[in-house]
Amino acid sequence: MRNGVAVALLGIFMWVARQPNTFRGVYDHYQWIFTYVILLSLFYSNLYWLVPEFLFKKKIVIYGIGLLLLNLAGSMVIYLFHVFVLEPHRVVKVQEKPFVILQTIVLAIFLLLIILSSTSVKFFKKWISDIEKINELERRALESELNALRHQIQPHFLFNMLNNINVLTRKDPAKASNIIVRFSEFLRHLLYENNHTETALSGEIKFLTDYLNLEAMRRDDFDYSINYEEENIKNVILPPNILLVFVENAIKHSADPSEGSYIDLRFSIENNEFCFWCTNSIPIFTNRNSKSSGIGLLNLERRLQLLYNDNFYLNSSCNENEYIASLKLPL
Known part of the structure; x- marks a missing residue:
C-alpha cells in the first residue's frame, strides 16, 4: 500500500x-x-x-x-x-x-x-x-507470565484440599467420601469451565460458595457469609481465580482448633468499579510473622499489575480480631 x-x-x-x-x-x-x-x-x-x-x-x-x-x-x-x-x-x-x-x-x-x-x-x-x-513478543511473554501466575494458585489450592481429605479419611470416612464428590466438581471447574481469560462474577461466587461449603463440612465451628445484590453483579466479568486467592488465604489463616472461626465476603459495584472485601477471624494464637502467608497475595498483586497496570486497588489490614483484604477493579 x-x-x-x-x-x-x-x-x-x-x-x-x-x-x-x-x-x-x-x-x-x-x-x-x-x-x-x-x-x-x-x-x-x-x-x-x-x-x-x-x-x-x-x-x-x-x-x-x-x-x-x-x-x-x-x-x-x-x-x-x-x-x-x-x-x-x-x-x-x-x-x-x-x-x-x-x-x-x-x-x-x-x-x-x-x-x-x-x-x-x-x-x-x-x-x-x-x-x-516486539509488541507480539511482549504480548506472548505477558500471556505466559499471566498463565504461570494463575496456575501457581491452582496447585496450591489442590494440595491443600488433598491434604485435608487425607486427614479426614482417618477421622470420618463417610464425610471424606462426600467431600471427594464435591471436590471433583472443583476439578471440573478448574480444568474445563475456568480455562478462559475472563469469567462471570456470578460463576466465581458460586465456585467460592461451594468451596466455603466444603470447608464448613471439614471444619467444626466454622461459619461463613456471602453478601451481594444479584442485580448488581449480573453482567460483571473478571479474570478467573482472582478472588480464590483471598478465600484460600482467609481459610488458611482463620483456622482455630480451640475456638470458632468465620469468613465474610462482600461484593458491590460502586462508581463503575468492582469492590470486594474478604474478612476473616484471627486465631488467638497465630504466627503473624509467617513468611509463607503472603505468597498468594504477592502473586495476585503481580497478576493485577500485568492485567490492569496501576489501575486497581489492593489493600490488607488487620486488628486484634480480624484480617481484612479489599480489592477494587475498574469495569
Whole structure:
C-alpha cells in the first residue's frame, strides 16, 4: 500500500515537472514516461535488492558502490535514450553546452535522491515490522507470565484440599467420601469451565460458595457469609481465580482448633468499579510473622499489575480480631 502511494506520487511529480512541446508529437510524452519507468526501476532495485542484500547485512561499502553504479546506469540509460531516440524529434532548440552539463548533474543528483528515498521507505517498513514483532513478543511473554501466575494458585489450592481429605479419611470416612464428590466438581471447574481469560462474577461466587461449603463440612465451628445484590453483579466479568486467592488465604489463616472461626465476603459495584472485601477471624494464637502467608497475595498483586497496570486497588489490614483484604477493579 505504501509503495503504491509512492509510485503514484512519483508519477504525478513527473507529469507536473515535464517540459511540454519539447519534442515532436508522441515523443514529447515518451520523454517523461521513459524517465518515470527508469526511476521506478532504480527505486525498486534499491528497495528489494541493494538494501536487504547489503545494507541490512552491514556491507556498507558494497552498498555504497552498488548505489553509485545503479545511479550511473540509470543516468546513462536516460542519456542514451535522449540522444538516439528523442533528439531527432526535438522541437525546442538545445541549450548551451554548460547548461546541458548542469542538467546532467542535476539529473544524477535527482536519481540519487529517488534511490535513497526507497532506502528510507525500506527502513521505515523494517522499523514498523520490528515494532510489531516486539509488541507480539511482549504480548506472548505477558500471556505466559499471566498463565504461570494463575496456575501457581491452582496447585496450591489442590494440595491443600488433598491434604485435608487425607486427614479426614482417618477421622470420618463417610464425610471424606462426600467431600471427594464435591471436590471433583472443583476439578471440573478448574480444568474445563475456568480455562478462559475472563469469567462471570456470578460463576466465581458460586465456585467460592461451594468451596466455603466444603470447608464448613471439614471444619467444626466454622461459619461463613456471602453478601451481594444479584442485580448488581449480573453482567460483571473478571479474570478467573482472582478472588480464590483471598478465600484460600482467609481459610488458611482463620483456622482455630480451640475456638470458632468465620469468613465474610462482600461484593458491590460502586462508581463503575468492582469492590470486594474478604474478612476473616484471627486465631488467638497465630504466627503473624509467617513468611509463607503472603505468597498468594504477592502473586495476585503481580497478576493485577500485568492485567490492569496501576489501575486497581489492593489493600490488607488487620486488628486484634480480624484480617481484612479489599480489592477494587475498574469495569
